[in-house]
Amino acid sequence: MPIDWIWGLIGGLLIGTGGAVYLLGNGRIMGASGIIGGLVDGSGLSTKWERIVFLIGVALLPVLLMPYYREVDTHITDNYIVLAAAGLLVGVGTRIANGCTSGHGVCGMSRLSLRGFAATFAYIFAGGVGVVIFRHLLGVI
């Protein structure tokens, strides 16, 4: 559906603009896992309000946009075991790799960071293999 690509591009430009504002405004790399993780493990408590306010912005804007939007469905699976396993892997993985799709992907690759490219290659590869195994071979997702 071509319309999805266009929305994807518009959304991407908004995401990148957010990252640009965070970098030029606060000198910070906009990485979701780092911003959340620093609050959880205590390593980022010295900048806790900046992190909290950022996350409020992330959660709030979809609420404000919702009434103007076509349809909203996350299609999240109702298999809680899959969700719990996925959450644990995402939580541990992004923190030991020091970044996720936003930090390594958007912010890292756009500054031609070697680590950004390596991480992005690794998580896309693993995600692709994971979907093949869990969807096409095992049929759990």
Next chain:
Amino acid sequence: MLNLVIAFFAGGLFGAGLFVSGMTDTTKVQGWLDVFGNWDPTLAFVMGGAMIPMAIAWLVARRRAISLSGNPMPPAPSTTIDSKLILGSLMFGVGWGLAGLCPGPSIASLSYGGPGLYVFLAAMLTGMLLAPMVRARLDRPVPAE
């Protein structure tokens, strides 16, 4: 105070972008990873679109020592590719594929993700709490022998 206004503004743009791009729809993320199924290219457009303003921002940042609110700019990126980076990213990728969620969208869909999202979020936060222990284990020097 300025840094908080900036953080809110940046977070808002990030959340709005995740929302309109469809990245809080797990089928779009899994559809992109599913190269042997009904492949959905949307995520590539999101990633490509996001890198345009971000690349410009990095070029501007290179000429400045401090940010608008006074913090220094981030240091040059490390070039060390270690086992933590690769192992962590592989773990993240499997989880990302399983649920179709990564950290950003899991916050953006807080108001409409339903109970499934809360299960994912609780597990993700637990994982983030446990990560320093896993990291310490990976950092432990291997005995020479």
